[in-house]
């Protein structure tokens with residue numbers, strides 16, 4: 001049996017660091033949204049035991065295990081199934097980009113194998129299993145725009161978030177999330193941000209745009225500040241770095257201006273741009 005699943009990217013419309021736990025993880029308050037840029041994850045159940053993953057379209061740095069393989073191994077364990085799993089991932093989401101690509105692949109494998117192996121674990125349990133693989137994974141199983149607290153794994157639905165167009169621009173450098181958090185000096189206890197209201201209008205969302213991690217990533221990669229400037233110059237109502245970076249998104253009300261900006265930024269050597277819609 002084999003099936004294909006789409007694994008979308010995410011952006012963080014705001015990311016406030018509100019504390020640090022004894023284990024080194026940071027407590028956050030974030031607004032997260034999935035967007036229409038997808039990895040394609042093909043999963044096959046095969047007779048030969050074990051898990052094999054092939055990633056097409058990108059060279060993942062050697063040494064680390066693919067997070068999708070860890071997800072599959074866990075599902076085999078939980079199901080007790082007497083088979084193996086082969087996964088082929090077509091990467092469209094830039095890697096180590098602040099777009100949650102690996103986490104989304106892992107979530108797709110958890111949900112996909114839950115269906116294919118008939119484990120019927122349910123959303124809550126799958127989110128809990130996802131949280132053991134990475135802080136962003138539960139969000140991709142939650143599948144709705146979310147107000148995320150805890151380490152990013154306590155999720156509440158955000159009502160009435162307008163479906164904007166976004167232009168994502170990636171400057172072609174890879175940023176390590178662990179490095180960013182390690183270099184975040186928490187000088188004072190963060191203020192506990194609350195779920196924002198007024199999300200139906202562009203102005204409301206633009207007012208919200210804020211990412212505490214920019215303070216670490218931008219000084220190391222100043223190109224991110226240029227990306228923001230370029231997006232604003234091309235008509236974005238607001239622009240922000242997503243997650244730990246370096247990808248920047250611009251918020252657009254109309255698709256025409258967004259498409260024009262996306263095409264213009266794609267001409268810059270080394271940059272990749274994507275016109276996406278909020279999911």
Ligand SMILES: C[C@](O)(CO)[C@H](O)COP(=O)(O)OP(=O)(O)OC[C@H]1O[C@@H](n2ccc(N)nc2=O)[C@H](O)[C@@H]1O
Nearest residue numbers: 024025026103134135136137151152177178181243244
């Ligand atoms: C930047 C974001 O993408 C925003 O959505 C997430 O906070 C990162 O989520 P993620 O990549 O799934 O994170 P994990 O794979 O669990 O952890 C990567 C590294 O980031 C750090 N980390 C992650 C999440 C968090 N709330 N605090 C942290 O300090 C951890 O030290 C870890 O070494």
Ligand SMILES: Nc1ncnc2c1ncn2[C@@H]1O[C@H](COP(=O)(O)OP(=O)(O)OP(=O)(O)O)[C@@H](O)[C@H]1O
Nearest residue numbers: 066067095096097098099100101102103105177243
């Ligand atoms: N399936 C995968 N796709 C992408 N990266 C993977 C995958 N499996 C393991 N990795 C490793 O995970 C690291 C982070 O990749 P990813 O693309 O998920 O980062 P990110 O978008 O910055 O994530 P986040 O926004 O959650 O911090 C990469 O350096 C890569 O080596």
